[in-house]
Amino acid sequence: MALKKHIVDLQVVSREELGDRFVLLKCTDANAPLPPMMPGQFAQLRVDGSKETFLRRPISINFVDLKSNQVWFLIQLVGAGSRALGRLQAGDLLNALLPLGNGFSMPVSADTKVLLVGGGVGTAPLLYMGAQMKLMGMKPTFLLGARTADMLLQLEEFQKVGDVYVTTEDGSAGEKGFVTQHSILFKEHFDRISVCGPSPMMKAVAKYARANSIPCEVSLENMMACGLGACLCCVEKTTKGNVCVCTEGPVFDINELTWE
Amino acid sequence: MANLSTNIGALQLKNPVMTASGTFGYGLEFEDVVDLTAIGGIIVKGTTFQPRQGNDYPRMAETPSGMLNCVGLQNKGVQYFCEEIYPKIRNIDTEMIVNVSGSSPEDYARCAACINELEDIHAIELNISCPNVHDGGMAFGVTVEGASSVVRAVRQAYDKTLIVKLSPNVTDIVSIAKAVEAEGADSVSLINTLMGTSIDIEKRKRMLSIGTGGLSGPCVKPVALRMVYQVSRAVNIPVIGLGGISSATDAIEFIMAGASAIEIGTANFLDPAISVKVAQGINEWLDAHNVASVKDIIGVAE
């Protein structure tokens, strides 16, 4: 069943710079409990005071803490919109439309071995996914990739939740290379894989999953205008034709996609 | 509380604020965050006789105060609409209006005839102005002959309120408006999007999959407002104004220019609840200025 969507004026509780290219915003709703949100869902954040941009920006739910009534957003500073969001300070308001889209499917049995693979800022939704699994009594395995050690984000948070394996392209942390080359994939068997990251990485993991007959979900980042299934701008080609990533996704089973 | 009701031919709207086709889905997509019954009318997604897949991704590019889109009329066809969507929306307590498109006058008429059978749909909006498809769409809306031929065919197949949506991509929009009026249109709505493009300088390539797209949002408002002013003074049928409206002030400008009702499009993406806020804002303005009815300010701008 779809979770009810809300428009809320969140308040930024804290702003942390993670290296010089990422900002972590921890936000709260000062007036009411935050609505329920699922791992893999996202928010459309309004970008105020930015002359270059016009539309909202889709950003994943990075973490939800019911006790402190907080929702976190991890933002990579790439262009004008993300930079404007990254300039928000504690106390500022952030208008959010949330929760949107369908999340990752949660494993039903505690014996299911789930591998969560993230690349770059694509690790963002996996933290919440792993935390929810832990609450359900499971121990997720994370495989996180980045170009360099300083681009590995929130490692301590991931370590609180599950087993963490790391690759970097330059070898400055963990194993050198891409996530699909990590030794854990050759040592252990996983029952399912959930992936979020740059599209070449997701395609490589999808290929690995297919070759090993492991069910696999990926989270897509198509450009969005409405986030509600109204504008039809965010479509992806699937076995069912063009579908909206914002409402049918952003998480898709790889068998639904027409990736080669 | 001022009287906000307004008429489009035989259609009575509870307030002059509608949502524009292609920007508000079937309304249902927005029901969590906005009270649909407080909207004057909802113009649903562009519908064609046959299903269409639309254009390839990327379908949008942003501008500093608007956006370009080249969706290209993706929809599952009129039969799917009648069987699957209509039962879900027919009881929403507002006017549900279907936006109809096609690739030939006969194609438009076939689609309109199907919708004519739907008891709870009291009006259609003919899109003869889509800039994003090759076969039809804007091709009809840019000449007097093309526009007339579509409206003539549809008028024979459709006996309820017929609104014709005009393209701004023409030299003389007034002559097109007059031509569709002469063919029996009950109202004209304007404007559809303005054709534009944008370029990714790193890739040395146009951003949209088909190269061009339709521009919408606050940046088009002055052009739209000028056209509404001109057209409303040249025709005797009610005019529906749209293009860049994102506040009650914008809406009142269009009404004073001559619009009997307005539509809100792209602004729904920034604030999904904007239509209800604009309706409330019009009411507040009327009350503050001791105007009893919104009809009293239609076309009052000199």
Ligand SMILES: Cc1cc2nc3c(=O)[nH]c(=O)nc-3n(C[C@H](O)[C@H](O)[C@H](O)COP(=O)(O)OP(=O)(O)OC[C@H]3O[C@@H](n4cnc5c(N)ncnc54)[C@H](O)[C@@H]3O)c2cc1C
């Ligand atoms: C479901 C989803 C979840 C996402 N989660 C995160 C996240 O948790 N953290 C994060 O940093 N980023 C996330 N992104 C990507 C993020 O939305 C874009 O990086 C951001 O919109 C770029 O905006 P900009 O103005 O900074 O860059 P721009 O200069 O506008 O563009 C830079 C690039 O960003 C992408 N982009 C631009 N506008 C949009 C848009 N409206 N929608 C989607 N992509 C766009 C394009 O690929 C573009 O080439 C997510 C995207 C989606 C669709």
Ligand SMILES: Cc1cc2nc3c(=O)[nH]c(=O)nc-3n(C[C@H](O)[C@H](O)[C@H](O)COP(=O)(O)O)c2cc1C
């Ligand atoms: C993403 C998108 C899809 C649209 N689809 C349609 C459509 O199917 N039929 C139509 O007549 N107009 C369509 N339009 C045009 C709008 O209904 C409206 O005429 C235009 O956007 C100008 O109004 P605005 O500036 O308020 O958005 C679309 C516009 C956008 C932005």
Ligand code: FES
């Ligand atoms: S972003 Fe509008 S339909 Fe997905």
